Amino acid sequence: MSIVRNNWTFDEIAAIYHKPLLDLIYEAATVHREHKNYAEVQISSLVNIKSGGCPEDCAYCPQAARYHTEIDVHALLKQEEVLATAKQAKEAGVSRMCLGAAWREVRDNRDFDRVLDMVRGINDIGMEVCCTLGMLTYEQAQRLAEAGLYAYNHNIDTSSEHYGEIITTRTIDDRLKTLDHVRKANLTICSGGIVGLGEKDSDRINMLLLLANLPKHPESVPINALVPVQGTPLENQPRVPFHDMVRMIATTRLVLPKSVVRLSAGRREMSMAEQALCFMAGANSIFAGDKLLTTDNPSFEEDMNMFELLGLTARKPFKDVITHNHSEHAQL
Ligand code: SAM
Ligand code: DTB
Ligand code: SF4
Numbered sequence: 001m002s003i004v005r006n007n008w009t010f011d012e013i014a015a016i017y018h019k020p021l022l023d024l025i026y027e028a029a030t031v032h033r034e035h036k037n038y039a040e041v042q043i044s045s046l047v048n049i050k051s052g053g054c055p056e057d058c059a060y061c062p063q064a065a066r067y068h069t070e071i072d073v074h075a076l077l078k079q080e081e082v083l084a085t086a087k088q089a090k091e092a093g094v095s096r097m098c099l100g101a102a103w104r105e106v107r108d109n110r111d112f113d114r115v116l117d118m119v120r121g122i123n124d125i126g127m128e129v130c131c132t133l134g135m136l137t138y139e140q141a142q143r144l145a146e147a148g149l150y151a152y153n154h155n156i157d158t159s160s161e162h163y164g165e166i167i168t169t170r171t172i173d174d175r176l177k178t179l180d181h182v183r184k185a186n187l188t189i190c191s192g193g194i195v196g197l198g199e200k201d202s203d204r205i206n207m208l209l210l211l212a213n214l215p216k217h218p219e220s221v222p223i224n225a226l227v228p229v230q231g232t233p234l235e236n237q238p239r240v241p242f243h244d245m246v247r248m249i250a251t252t253r254l255v256l257p258k259s260v261v262r263l264s265a266g267r268r269e270m271s272m273a274e275q276a277l278c279f280m281a282g283a284n285s286i287f288a289g290d291k292l293l294t295t296d297n298p299s300f301e302e303d304m305n306m307f308e309l310l311g312l313t314a315r316k317p318f319k320d321v322i323t324h325n326h327s328e329h330a331q332l
Contacts, residue, residue: 002031002257008212013205017251021243025281028250031257032282041307042220042260042285042315044096044130045089048293049115050076054102056134056169058157060194062229062294063102069231071294076101076111079118086122089289092300095317096128098153100293104169105135112140116147123148128317130190135170135178141185150318152182153190155222159206162199172210179214188219192262195248196226196240204248212255220285221259223248225266227295240266242274246281253282260285268296272306279310 016024032038052063052073062069086097099118106112115131122129131144132153144152156175157163163172182189193207211218225240245266252261262285263278270278288303290296298306307313 002034002254004217004256004258006213006215006217008209008255010202010205010209013209013212013251013255014202016254017201017205017208017247021247024247024250024254025277028253028281032253032280032284034257035284037315038284039312040284040315041279041312042096042262043094043288044098044262044285045085045094045289046098046100046287046292047077047082047085048102048291049082049099049118050074050101050103050111051294052102054104056104057167058169059166059233060197060226060229062232064232067231067233069229069294076114079114079121082118083121083125086127087125090125090127092288093304093314094127094288095315096130096150097122098130098132098287100153101131101133103134106133106137106140108140112143116143119144119147119149123150126317132190135174136181138181138184141178141181141187145185145187149187151188151190151220153222154178154182155191155193155224156207156210157193158197158199159203160210161206162197162203166197179218183216189216190220190222190262191218192220192222192224192252192264194224194226194265195244196228196237196266197234198237205251208251208255217256217259219259220262221252221256222262222264222285223252223283224264225269227265227268227292229295239269242270242277245270246274246277249278249283250281262286265292265295267298272309275306276310279312 052071053065054063062071119129128150130151130153160172228235228237261283263283
C-alpha cells in the first residue's frame, strides 16, 4: 500500500523520475490501481470569466496585457451567462466548473461580489465550483468558502529555482502564501504546474518536491503542457514530447499517491493512445470542453468517444465530501 509522505528528498523523486519509462508507468499504474475507482475520471470545465489585460508578466500566458496576442479580451461576465454555461456542462456530465480570471490578485470590490454570486449559483445547481483568480488574502479565501467554493486553483507552475526566468512580477513565496490562506479556509487545493517552459529535469523534480512536502498534499495536481501562444515570450518553445508528459504524470502519481492528477493543457496535440498511457500512469482528471481559457481543447464528443473506448467513466460531483461544510475530505 502506498502511503502519503511529506518528507520526500530530491534524490528520491529524481530516482523515480529517471526510471526507464515502462518501469515507471508500470509502478505508477500499480499505485493507481490501489484506488477503488481507478477508471473514474473527474471532469472539469473552464470558463474564462474575465479575459486578458492582466498586469503580470508570466512568460507563458496569452492573457498578460504586455504581450500582443490575439485573444478575446473581455470584462467580468454576467452571472446569468456563467450559470447558463454551467447548466449545459452539467447536462454533459461535467462535475466541476472552474472559473478563471486574468487577475493578479482579488480585490474587495463589486467584481469579487459578483464572483461570489456565481459560486453560490453554480453550487446551488449541484456542481462543484473551483476558482482561479490569482492571489488571495485569508479573508477572501474565507468569503469564497462561505459562498460554497469547493476548490481553489493556484499553480506553482515551476521550481523556485526557475521561477524568476518565467515570472518577475511576483515570487513563488507569494503563491505559497495564497495556498496557505486557501488551506486555512478549509478549501481544497488544486496546484500543479507546466512542463515545456525551458526548465531542466531538476526543475520538474524540485516542483514536485515542493508540492509533495506541503503540510497536506493538494487534493488535485494539474500537469499542463505549455501551449505556446504567438506574441508571448515562449511562442517559439518546442512542444513537449508526449513521453515527458507521461513521465511527469507517473512521477506525480507516485509521490502524491492519493491526489487527483489532472492531465491539463496540451491534450489537443496528444493522440488517444498517448492520453491512454497517461490515464494508465495515474491521470484521473481532465478539462473538457472546446476551450481551455483562450486556447483550443478536444471537443466534448471526442473526449466522450475516448472514455467509451478506454472504459473510463465520469466521476459524479461531491464524491469526496464527508461532512457538509467541506471541512474534511476523503481523498479518492
Ligand atoms: N491569473 C490566475 C493565476 O495566474 O493564477 C488564474 C489564471 S492562470 C491563466 C491559470 C494557470 O493557467 C497558470 O497558472 C498556468 O499554469 C496555466 N497556463 C496559462 N497559460 C498557459 C499556457 N500557455 N500553457 C499551459 N498552461 C498555461
Ligand atoms: C490549469 O492548471 N490549467 C488551466 C486551469 N488550471 C486554469 C488553464 C490552462 C490554460 C491554457 C492556456 C489558455 O487556454 O489560455
Ligand atoms: Fe495573469 Fe494568471 Fe496569466 Fe499570469 S497566468 S498573466 S497572473 S492571467
